[in-house]
Amino acid sequence: xxxxxxLKQYKSExxxxxxxxxxxxxxxxxxxxxxxxxxxxxxxxxxxxxxMVDKAAELPKDIEWHLxxxxxxxxxxxxxPFVKLIHGVDSLKLLQEINKQALKNKRVIDCLxxxxxADEDTKFGLGFDEVVELLRAEEFSQLExxxxxxxxxxxxxxxxxxxxxxxFNELKVFFDGIKVSFFRKDEAFKEISMGMSADYKLAIEEGxxxxxxxxxxxxxxxxxxxxxNISAN
Numbered sequence: 001x002x003x004x005x006x007l008k009q010y011k012s013e014x015x016x017x018x019x020x021x022x023x024x025x026x027x028x029x030x031x032x033x034x035x036x037x038x039x040x041x042x043x044x045x046x047x048x049x050x051x052m053v054d055k056a057a058e059l060p061k062d063i064e065w066h067l068x069x070x071x072x073x074x075x076x077x078x079x080x081p082f083v084k085l086i087h088g089v090d091s092l093k094l095l096q097e098i099n100k101q102a103l104k105n106k107r108v109i110d111c112l113x114x115x116x117x118a119d120e121d122t123k124f125g126l127g128f129d130e131v132v133e134l135l136r137a138e139e140f141s142q143l144e145x146x147x148x149x150x151x152x153x154x155x156x157x158x159x160x161x162x163x164x165x166x167x168f169n170e171l172k173v174f175f176d177g178i179k180v181s182f183f184r185k186d187e188a189f190k191e192i193s194m195g196m197s198a199d200y201k202l203a204i205e206e207g208x209x210x211x212x213x214x215x216x217x218x219x220x221x222x223x224x225x226x227x228x229n230i231s232a233n
Contacts, residue, residue, distance in 0.1 A: 003032060004039035006217045011040070014211060017204055022066050022193075024214030026051065030058050032218050037063065045087070045212055049075040056082055068212055070124050073097040081105050087152045087193050087212075088114040090124050092134050095146055102145035109145065112152040112193055115174065117167040119156045128174055135182045148183070150191030150209070151175050155199055164199050168206035175207075 001009075007023070014021045022045040025033045033044060037060060046052035047069030056065055064084040071086060073094055079086075080101035089095055089111045102109040113134070116125030126134065131151075134140055153171040155164045175192050183189035195203025195211040203211055 003035045003218055006219075007036050007039045007041055010213055010217060014200070014204070014213075019204055019208060020191075020210040022068065022210060022212045023217055024068065024196075024212050025055070025218065026069075026214065028214075028218045030055060033059060036217065043084075045214075049078050052083075053078050077101045077104075080107070080109065083109060085149070086111045088112070088124060090114045090126050092137060092139060095134075095140065095143060099143040099145045107145065108147050110147050110149045110188075112150050112191060113148060115151050115153045115171055117153040117155060117171050119158075119163070119167075125153065131174075131178065132181075135178070147188055149188045150193065151178070152193035154196075155194065155203075161199075161202060165202050165206060168194050168199075168203050168208065172207035 011021055020043060021041070022043050023036055023041050024045045025036070026045070026047040033055065036044075042062060043064045043066060045066040045068040046055065049067070049071070052065055052067060056063070065079075065082060066085045066087060067079055067083055068087045070088055071094060076094070076097045080098070086098065086109065089098070090113070095111065098109055098111060113131055114125040115131060116127055151171060151174070153167070155167045158164065171194055172192060179189055191209050192207055193210040193212065194206075194208045197213050197216040200208070200211040200213060
């Protein structure tokens with residue numbers, strides 16, 4: 001099946017539940033993304049800052065770019081002019097830098113707090129208590145150029161569907177508590193980004209509003225080394 005056919009299948013399935021489909025285009029060539037764009041997709045997710053910057057320069061400007069990978073503070077300035085949503089915010093320090101760069105670009109940048117829900121040491125994210133501590137911090141209350149619109153979590157990479165469902169459910173229950181405690185009157189706080197190609201159906205059952213699907217749409221990833229134009233300084 002073509003990218004357009006794959007996309008049509010997933011969009012009809014996912015969007016019928018009111019869930020946003022983020023097409024994960026990391027390592028995919030511009031031509032493949034353009035094929036998905038022409039099939040109606042507008043929301044794309046990238047893991048690497050350099051790759052997203054390069055693609056954004058070449059592709060239509062009405063694309064909504066989501067940074068879904070781990071973001072270093074020294075790379076924020078490169079995506080601040082155009083990024084739509086940053087999924088993996090896992091520290092107050094990173095939020096402060098996003099706020100700083102958003103202010104420079106006269107923008108308010110939407111962010112998701114990444115919550116650690118997996119039984120794996122390799123995953124990033126804030127603990128439940130750390131999320132509460134961050135939201136209570138005086139430093140957080142001073143950030144006027146970022147907007148927290150929800151939470152993001154990645155389940156354990158396992159074939160145990162019960163475990164995955166439990167982890168997603170924990171995030172949904174936590175989201176509901178955070179909504180009541182900190183964002184009761186904030187209509188923008190509504191997103192739960194959880195679920196990928198292997199577990200998106202379980203995620204939707206547990207309340208996900210945003211799923212990230214890549215290889216199932218685009219096919220096998222294309223390994224390409226992007227030029228390191230972005231300085232680490």
